[in-house]
Amino acid sequence: MSMETVPAPAGVAAAPLHVAIIMDGNGRWARARGLPRTAGHRQGAEAVRSVVEASPALGVTHLTLFGFSSENWKRPQGEVGDLLGLLRLYLNNEVRNLVKHGVRLRIIGRRDRFSREILDLFEDSENRTRANSGLNLTLALNYGARQEIVDAVRLFAREAVETGLDPESIDEAAFSRRLFTADLPDPDVLIRTSGEQRVSNFLLWQMAYAELVFSPVLWPDFSGRDLALAVEDFRARERRFGGV
Template identity: 60%
Template structure:
């Protein structure tokens, strides 16, 4: 991996990277099916794509990369597939954390951990503690994550604080709710990429994505490369971001 300062502009693209890029990784199953392979093979190739994308994001100078690895709805998949995905997660947490730490990458995991096994929770806790001081890039893994559930839980915490007399209802605003989300200390995404040609965000960062640019690419996740990431960033820079305001020319 190259130094974090090696941004898009230094790679000859003439563009500064977004601060926060989020990715909905889709297409593992279709990748495997097209090759006559079991879905597990697609998920394994998807792990390779995660590795490539983390490295590419760091090389391009992206400060935060969030990957949607397992949704709250994914628990409804066949038990065997869920078990295989959890095994891959264990493998990643055991095999990749030392390299992430060496590269200066901080790991954050967001989502509902109550449904995860104790050994996976321990692996996550250890990885987060080991990398907590790293500042080159933050890798956010959305795991057992659903945005509606996240917002509901934040609202519930606000209600509990009001009921306990610790919070004035009049003080509840957007900032108050944002401070109680999993991402309270993480900037909102500038760019959300979804692979495999699907054009929806599937209960992912709904609150945080209010002003994110959405880029949908046909590439299946196992085939996603640094060039795909660069192309999405180039598309991001072609957009006019007004955050609800109008420009003088309009």
């Protein structure tokens, strides 16, 4: 799929460099069609491909997708198993395509609950795409922002005990370096699909100045064109970062 770049109107912001997306609505998409929830998740994987392919032409250099939250383990065991199976399928089938298109893949979140098989897929996928210089694609898996922040605080506490770290040396930059996203820029815009208007424990620290775009489109129906519309919405906004 190819996308034409949407030009920025005079006097407004350029395209967002980092787009973060909460991919919501798979279950409702399937229910509306009388299909099992698994069908929604599978169609949602197709939407991932569409958005990844569309991003570079829109000026997006970093794309972060909320794929599986730390709270999602509470879902029925069968659905969790289907999600993990789809994750394995995606990594097995898509990495070759990511390499072909110069996409670098990163995976953030706690890894302690994943099987050795999936952990090996994570490592292989990241290693095979590490040298790519195109779109930076980040998948947030078993991720929760409050958990991430607590982990960073624990790391500081251990450093204070083990190395005598001076609490006065801790600033925002030092804190950011201890998050999963240490080598990523903060998101310029957060998109949530399906009409819901919540951030759902996603990138709470990193989104301090992100613009929020809520799309009514269910994630399985979300396309490169919908991403272009969200980018156009972002460009029409005036970002002051606390100034006048």
